[in-house]
Amino acid sequence: MPVGIIAMCLLMAATVIDRPFTFEQANGSLEQERLEESLSRMKDREEQLGAEMQRLQKEFAESVPGESGSGSGGELGREEQHIWNLWSALSVIAFVLLEIWRRDTDPLQELSVQDEDSDVIGDLSQSAELPDHRTLLHFYDKCVRVSGNELSRTKELVEGCADDLLEALRSVCNRDLDMEVEECIGIGSVYENWRLKKPLVCDLIVPFTPPEPYSFQADVLCSGGGVPGELSFGRIRVIHPGEDPSTCLCGRTQLGEDMLCLVHGEQIVGSKLDRPEQKDQLLWSTTAPYLSKASVIRWFQGALTRAWAKISHKYDFDLSFRDLERPGALRIRFRSGKSVHFNISPVVEFENSDVYFVPVLATGQANTSWPFTFAVYEKRFLKLMAKKLPETSCHLMCLQAVSFLHEKQCKLTGASGLRHYHMKTALLHLLCRQPLPDWRSSCLQLRLRDLLGFLEKALLEKRLNHFIIGNAAALPDFDIPDIFRSAQPLNLLRVLVSHGAWYRRARSTLAEMMRNAAVLIREYSPENARDNGAATEPS
Template sequence: MPAGIFRVCLVVITAIVNHPLLFPKENVTVLENTQEVIQKMKEREENLRLEQLKLEQEIAMQETLTEPSVKAAETEEQNNHNPLSWNFWTALSMVVFLLIEFWRQDYKEGTWQNYANEEDEISVLGKALKGVVLPDNATLANFYEKCLQIVTSDIARNRELVEGFADDLLEALRSVCNRDADMEVEESIGVGSMYENWRAHKPLACDFIVPFTPPEPYCFQLESWCSEETVSPNKQGYGMIKILQADENSTGCICDKTKLGEDLLCLLHSKMNQARQNQHMEDLLCYKDTRYLDSDQVMTWFQLALTKAWNKISHKYEFNLTFNLLDAPGALKIKFRSGKTITFNLTPVVQYADSDVYFISHFPCNSLAEGSSSSIHWLLTFAVYEKRYIQFICKTLPANSCHLSCLQILSFLHGKQCSLTGASSLTNYHLKTVMLHLLQTLPCADWASTQLQARLQDMLRFLEKSLQEKRLYHFFVGNRHLPEELGIPIEFQKAEPLNLFRRFVLQRDTYRKTMDTFHEMLKNTAALINEYAMHVPNGRVTSLHKEPL
């Protein structure tokens, strides 16, 4: 018994001493080579086994010297009980290991990422930025004015044209749809970079979400991942939409309580409504053998409806309208006779309760790199709240603040790097999330236009730290420090934080390619800016790790 207790204590002490969470200063390096990790684990296991054998030999020798008269009896008893005892203490050791690991995972994943208190760690983790230089504030301002501000000036003109045409197209869609059987389409809502005024790339594409609802007597039953007790990690951030038939008896119509004559007809429950009730919408838009809305079926329905709508109004316009992408519901391209093209996206969504959170069928390109493996799982989008938060925070920032300029420059640099080295799993949505976190943690005065270089440094440091940790939390999910004026549903604020970089933990090749692209972008930053800015008034550059004055 004392030997078993000693073994357990030895194992627990070894685990605690070598645990990276409890002693981070002694274990700051994460081994990226899997074979090396396995080899070290085997060596540690062999050392522990040798120590165990030595302890057993010493105990056996002591027992032989102190009690020689009962050696035979003890040997027989040891042969009978040692296997059971060893199995018991081994099992107990494994339980202790598991408890420590569960506690570590809960502590790591269940805590909101407090970026405001981690500034000291940024300089430690940002080793890849050493030796990288950024142009100074005057050069960055000149680059922004000559390259990106021109793009921004085109936004209002394109937006006005596309908004008018989109409204006309959706109105035609409503007129060609069967109001008794088809989905009911509501007014479109502009979201994304074009409506947040930080679009940095051409073509300038407007993104619209189009809420739709089922016709009577159907209704949607919404199931988000945070409303379920258990959900797999790859389904976090998703939800499902179930189609149900509403209970007609709940209307309280008098025809349910009074016997009408043969010549009398209830206008609410007419033969047309009865025929509509007999139509099975779940057979048209639901996944096979289920009552859950299928995003692929919805995409097909929406594309057919848009085609019918365009055929009805095409004679009014002097341009052609085509689908820009076939695997997106409403990725459309306007092509004028002069050859000029304008692209925009109409994406069907379902409203979550009475909030501005929506279930979205498909994301526009370069929004989120990872999609759901199942067509019945719809990703929740907070695009309306993102636009609203940026508008809200702008009221407290200095005039001509640099937050959108930083995001535009970073998005421009990343886009140019991807055109050189290939697509990256790092998207503009991740870059915007970085900006939102910094807007919440840094003082408003720090976003003055004179602090452009310093804030761009902060965004790069923050992004590299998040990539190295493979951890970037969604700004709205699990964030309990948001202004009440936004009206974020409480269930999402109280939900567990949602890691947007979780896929990098599981997909090592994708992670390595993303890191390589990011490091190449850092190396080419100064060259790209100087190349696109024709005239540089001040050629000075400062180290990325130099503290701003």
């Protein structure tokens, strides 16, 4: 009995000492060298405890009466052995329960007090020094603002090239086997008028549908490790003729040889007579009934290559792929050496709405799991707000200024987990909370401080909700599907917070950016340049 208690205590001590992650969150800020050293110590300690356990077992076996002629001694030995087995089983069960508790612990739980105090960030946005209004305007005009003429020329070139590509793509594709593409839609910062990075990159999406008589059914799902009801991705199911009760009856009934559907003609009848080898060439044949992102990317890149080969003689520039991991990351290169970048991505529409599923390959995500985008709704919302806000509003100026400062700070201190989309989402929330007259150009400094404060608060609370998902009050006049309005709010910082090192880097980067904001702004808009001419308010 005492030996069993000692063994269990040793096992519990080993769990606490050698596996500290069982009782507390992993400290993501440990350096790699310290982590390797800790793992080495844990291994050595495990070996020592194993040797100690063997020694204790040997001593216990020697202490048990073993004379074969003593019946009472044998019974006592068996009883002690049963007790020893019981304590061993209980210790193992305790260890397993502790491990289960560790794995089930929410990764978004509060960090230790020492970690919370490691970065001095609280009311920093209110105390941070920001230049006066005139200096901010000069900084915006000199460093951030993109010429309207340059923006228009870039969009005109990209859209013209994309339209020709898609028209040629339709002509080179097999209408019985390949996808059918629709017209492209412009999204992202260029089409929302807040792009700041050069060269300008236009983002286009192209909805596509399967060849008739097939159809798509997009299902929105929750992530396995997320909050129940928190939508995160979807799957696209290919519906064959006759599976969907809402489709024409000709796909679910046996028509006679002398009967044709007045709607589809010979299409449905012909599809039933396809050879098996033709069906094997369908894009979803290997992952049926779901559509694979990798298959779509390969098909789209191949179709774009054939389409460009057909129309390349019409242009005096070269077109090539920038990144084969993305479906249509293209580069236009002129003979002069100048280049223009744009992205064109095939997407699947969700239930006749402006929600689209995008084929983005991600590590650890199934090939049939498609993330979705609300970029079209967000573009429409910003366009609507531009009509309601004062004529010289500063909302986009704030977003561009924060994005510019963040990029410059990342170059000084390293990459941060924050993205432009986090900053854009913060602005969208602020536009709904702040009175519209408060966004006039003269309030630039105040609204810039508000945007920084919103991001600061979101990082402290470890939560930045998606602007549309779970926000029933957002965009009441827009045709957003009910499944997204009634869902749990989607925390855009969940992945960032679950990785302690990324989260702390994001906090420290934002804190340093706010401390250095005035210095960075003055560095990129020197005094002599400001004095040579008064800055004009943007139109």
